[in-house]
Amino acid sequence: MATTFKTLTANDITNTRTLLHEAIPLTGTIASGTYADQNVKTYSHGMFTSVYDYPYLSSSANQIFDIATGFSSGSTLSASCVSDGSNQIAKKINIYSQMAQVLMGYDANGAIQEFDEDGDLASGGTKMREVFFINFARLLAKDEIKKGSFSIAFVTGGSPSAFALVGGSSAQGGNILTLTDAGAATSYLVNSPAGEYAALYTSSAAANAESGYGLLFYQAGVAVITGAVWANPNANFKSGSALVSTRMGEGIASASYINLMTSSGPTNLDYVNNSIRNRIQSLSFNNTVELNSTIYFCRANHNEFNYSSNPTYLSDSKIRVKNTTSDNPITYITTVGLYSSDNELLAVAKLSEPLKKDPNTELTLRVRLDY
DSSP states (O other), X not given: OOSOOOOOOGXXXXXXXXXXXXXXXXXXXXXXXXXXXXXXXXXXXXXXEEEESSOTTSTTOOEEEEEEEEEOTTSTHHHHSOOOSSOHHHHHHHHHHHHXXXXXXXXXXXXXXXXXXXXXXXXXXXXXXXXXXXXXXXHHHBTEEOTTOOEEEEEESXXXXXXXXXXXXXXXXXXXXXXXXXXTXXXXXXXXXTEEEEEEEETTSOSSGGGEEEEEETTTTEEEEEGGGOOOTTSOSOOOXXXXXXXXXTTOOOTTSOOSSOSSSOOOHHHHHHHHHTTEEEEEEEEEEEEEEEEEEEEEOTTSSOSOOOGGGEETTEETTOSSTTSOOOEEEEEEEEEOTTSOEEEEEEEEEEEEEOTTOOEEEEEEEEO
């Protein structure tokens, strides 16, 4: 226990913030079931599907992301879908409402705000009423997704089972549509209760409202993507609101469309989520870890800390490290202790090697606490 203390002033303390990034590349083979779908877990409620990096029964498996699908009560699909007896329509609406209230919040009248194509809620704009959600695990996204680093490529058109493991190509009837958060590093939105977010744009188009196909919420680690990405490979990806619901599969049985929420085919959400994950060709982003630090500059002036309170410092009342009486006292600093105002030890810093200290030297030790 120390017997000599030195008070740290404001000039001795500073705070820093460091952002650490890690690249996260995910191939379509993981999403589509590398291990014969043993790394993909479905649930009896059918409301979302979980994707793991290894078979999920393995002790080393880590959850990567969840996929969920939904539409708002204002969507044309809410009235046109046929129930399969498991209340799937209500589940799809509930999923949309739950995610919208968390990510978009409420308007002045207390109504849940729908997802907006460009995030400009004040001016109205085009609403995304039929969407799917990719919720990234905290293990991957960490504190947040780095702005401007996100990219996801989908195979559009064709039958999803035809390219479940190979990523899709023109020979299989599928076009590749890549979405990125282009320009988000310097331009993003802050009008969400969940934090910062930006629009996802087609890689071949300029970053503008007309090319927006989804939203990416950075701190929440959630990508919201409109069903308009599923298109006839011979048609434009987006040409008016009338095609948005059509591309979600409304009444369409043709193999040129993804059969998501259709009145002529399966309405079960497991089917929908599996169709989506089988169409992911690649996905990548950089995560962010925010490292906050407090740095203490512990200064030992020439006339300070030249003696030790350790009983072994003396032998027969004489300083062991002095050869003659006229020699300067010498100490070797090995540890720095940080104490509270009532002298309670809070933290200890160990030096890599002892530092010699005598009245002819001054030392400044830089102690950093990370949190």
